Each structure stands twice: as C-alpha cells, then as structure tokens.
Amino acid sequence: MRASMVVVLMCVLWTPAFGQTAASPMPRSADGKPDLSGIWQTMNAAAFNVEDHSASMGVPAGQGVVEGGTIPYLPAALAKRNENFKARATADPEAKCYLLGVPRIMYSGFPFQIVQTREQIAMLFEWAHATRFVHTNGSQHPPGHIDWWMGDSRGSWEGDTLVIDVVHFNPETWFDRAGNHHSEALHVVERYTPIDRDHIRYEVTLDDAKTFARPWTMRMILYRRVEPNAQLLEYECYSFDVEKLYPYPELNR
Numbered sequence: 178m179r180a181s182m183v184v185v186l187m188c189v190l191w192t193p194a195f196g197q198t199a200a201s202p203m204p205r206s207a208d209g210k211p212d213l214s215g216i217w218q219t220m221n222a223a224a225f226n227v228e229d230h231s232a233s234m235g236v237p238a239g240q241g242v243v244e245g246g247t248i249p250y251l252p253a254a255l256a257k258r259n260e261n262f263k264a265r266a267t268a269d270p271e272a273k274c275y276l277l278g279v280p281r282i283m284y285s286g287f288p289f290q291i292v293q294t295r296e297q298i299a300m301l302f303e304w305a306h307a308t309r310f311v312h313t314n315g316s317q318h319p320p321g322h323i324d325w326w327m328g329d330s331r332g333s334w335e336g337d338t339l340v341i342d343v344v345h346f347n348p349e350t351w352f353d354r355a356g357n358h359h360s361e362a363l364h365v366v367e368r369y370t371p372i373d374r375d376h377i378r379y380e381v382t383l384d385d386a387k388t389f390a391r392p393w394t395m396r397m398i399l400y401r402r403v404e405p406n407a408q409l410l411e412y413e414c415y416s417f418d419v420e421k422l423y424p425y426p427e428l429n430r
Contacts, residue, residue, distance in 0.1 A: 200373035203337075208295055211337050211371045216402040216409065218288040219379075224281075226355035227395060236354075242284075244394040248357060254388040261356025270350050274414035276307055276326035278350030279343050279365055280381045280395070288402055290409055298332060298339070305414040311341055321345050322361065339369040360387040375401040
C-alpha cells in the first residue's frame with residue numbers, strides 16, 4: 178500500500194511538468210539588444226473588436242485588449258464609431274483592401290516578420306504585402322503633417338524594450354472591424370518587451386485629442402511562429418473579399 182501511494186504521489190508531481198520545457202531567453206544581436214527577428218502573430222479577437230464583445234454571426238466572442246475596457250471617445254467621435262459599426266460591411270477600410278494602419282496591422286490575425294539590423298527594423302506583413310520601416314538610428318520624424326497610411330515610425334531602446342513613436346497618419350484607417358477610429362492627429366507609442374524567446378509583450382498607447390478624451394492603452398502578447406517551415410505566404414486582397422469578412426450582410430440593416 179505504501180509503495181502504491183508513492184507511485185501515485187510521483188505521478189501527481191510529475192504530470193504538470195510533462196511535456197514542458199524551460200523558456201529560452203530572447204536572443205541578442207551583436208550590439209547586445211534583444212533580437213526580435215522572426216515571424217510573429219497574435220492570438221486574440223482584437224481584429225474584430227478591440228473592446229469586449231459577444232459572439233455574433235461570423236464574429237467570435239473576444240476579451241478586449243483595451244486597458245479599462247472602454248475606449249474614451251469624445252461624444253461626437255463615439256457617435257461616428259456607432260455609424261461606422263452600422264456600415265462596417267462596406268465602410269471598413271479592410272474591406273476595401275486599404276493598408277490597415279498602426280496598430281491594427283499588428284493584430285490583424287495575419288502573421289508578420291521582423292527583420293532587425295542596428296539602424297533599422299523592417300516589418301513585413303502577409304496582409305497585402307504591407308511593410309513598415311522603423312528607423313532606430315536616432316533620426317527624427319520629418320516635418321509635416323503628412324498623410325500616410327502606416328504613419329512614420331522612429332524607434333529607440335529603453336533597456337530591453339523597443340519603443341516606437343509613430344505619427345503622420347491619415348484619418349482613413351480603423352482599429353478593428355467594429356468601426357473604432359481616429360483622426361489625422363493620432364499619435365501612437367508602441368512598446369515591445371521580450372518575455373522570452375517566443376513571446377513579446379506588446380503595449381500601444383494612442384493619443385488623439387480630436388477623437389479621445391485622454392490617451393488610452395492596449396496590451397496583448399505576440400507569439401513567435403515556431404514551426405520548422407514557418408514563412409509568410411501571399412495574401413492578395415481583393416475588395417470583393419468583403420463577403421468573407423462579413424458573410425451575413427443582412428445583419429447590417
């Protein structure tokens with residue numbers, strides 16, 4: 178009896194660790210900075226709605242990524258968001274195959290690849306061959322305002338955290354398929370903090386005095402694609418793909 182109890186106890190103690198391995202530290206580049214190179218992807222429902230939302234036709238339920246739960250819209254901007262939601266089947270820039278903008282493209286559900294050098298970080302996206310170039314050589318934003326779909330990205334390091342400051346947006350992009358939006362005054366600050374080799378804590382703060390009552394923040398995890406043959410594939414977007422994004426247009430009436 179005593180021997181069998183020992184066996185049971187060993188099984189109980191062993192089971193939680195079965196199949197688990199210790200997390201590997203984030204690799205580092207020659208200059209000692211974390212090397213974020215690799216293919217990454219989110220695992221959440223923020224692409225549908227960055228706030229908490231219930232399941233509906235074609236939309237999975239999702240826990241929001243907005244700190245505090247709700248975007249702090251100004252009254253007129255909230256009304257516009259509600260109008261966007263009603264017209265989302267045709268009004269969503271994604272349905273028109275426009276570039277998704279920052280930060281939406283980071284959690285669009287498509288994988289993306291980071292290629293890192295000392296003076297620049299390139300981000301290559303499966304969505305419609307989109308690209309971002311993050312200058313980390315100490316250069317400043319060009320004077321403007323300039324209307325760009327993806328904004329202008331300038332990066333710096335705070336310890337092991339990559340901080341990217343993004344300005345010069347046009348007002349055409351949304352944050353998700355629910356119609357959450359911004360103006361051309363949007364200012365984005367992203368923070369990429371490695372947890373280990375295969376996980377990055379992604380935090381993004383958004384400031385737009387024309388749209389929001391105060392700056393607000395979203396947080397999520399980026400997961401490394403670790404399959405031996407992981408690679409970006411081609412996604413050629415066509416505007417008639419709207420049926421795939423919103424398969425039940427009768428719900429929009």
